[in-house]
Amino acid sequence: MRLIFAFLFISYLFTACSTFVPVKRTLPPDIKLSTQKGKFLFISRFSADSLPFSNDNKIEVFRIGYNSFIEGLSAGFDSSRRYNLTPLDGMVEKTAVTEPGLPLDKVQVNNICQGQQVNYLLALDAYNLYFDQEVEVVKQEDGTKERTAYYDLVAESFISMYDEEGKLLDQFRDEQRIAHDERSVISGLLAVGPSMGKADQNAVLISSKLGRDFIQKFYPRVIFEQRQFYHTKEFKNAYRSYLSENWDTTESELLKITESQKPEIAGRAAYNLAVLYENINRPEDVDYWYRKATNLLGNKVPILK
The missing domain is CATH 1.25.40.10 (Tetratricopeptide repeat domain)
Incomplete structure (x- = not known):
């Protein structure tokens, strides 16, 4: 026991000699282009009409969220002086829904880029909304356990990037989430989750931000981390x-x-x-x-x- 106490005391003295300070780090862009400027064509393979469920309210929330994502994506590119984005509809079949399918055909992408005189093509392969659940268990003084389910609404996008020759350069899966709801869980039963059909306001918020933030992939990012400091x-x-x-x-x-x-x-x-x-x-x-x-x-x- 004395040895354990001595070890803990020495450990305390060592850690007490230092604290934590913020350190700024600059990360390179996720997307590096050979030139500082680029003309991008954007096509969407997502269609709310092809969603695999029949709840009209839920479909409408997906449609509203998707439109907000597109508006955010366009607004992000509009804020950039280096990169230009041109939306184009009807060039590919809209078969992908909430999960990405196969990449676009190389020859097809090459023909589209040459016809539109652009350097790159961005394709939205899929868009999704879902609830992420986490259950917190708190033990009460009388020994009983109180369970609470917390729900985040998550907007998810899958975007592929091609060059003008039709080569697939990269694929990006991104998400935005927001705390949406919390509910008590009765012991032994599953919590009844919130309705997606009533999540339109939060869907608009996170989908718009998800689209707008894509332009940040072309620029260095600054993050802050914690480091020990004596x-x-x-x-x-x-x-x-x-x-x-x-x-x-x-x-x-x-x-x-x-x-x-x-x-x-x-x-x-x-x-x-x-x-x-x-x-x-x-x-x-x-x-x-x-x-x-x-x-x-x-x-x-x-x-x-």
């Missing part, structure tokens, strides 16, 4: 300046500490520098200082993703 007294000034986004001060403070005669302190400073350089997009410096931190701290160095 913040004990030696690093107090560096930590504060990092949170204030004063990168020059953070760098100068940490560089001074890397000269410490104590390997542990110097190693932690080197690690903090690697985090800083990752945040300001200096990958060579990240590699250099993380290697130095690893040499000084060994297996105690936090992992950089």
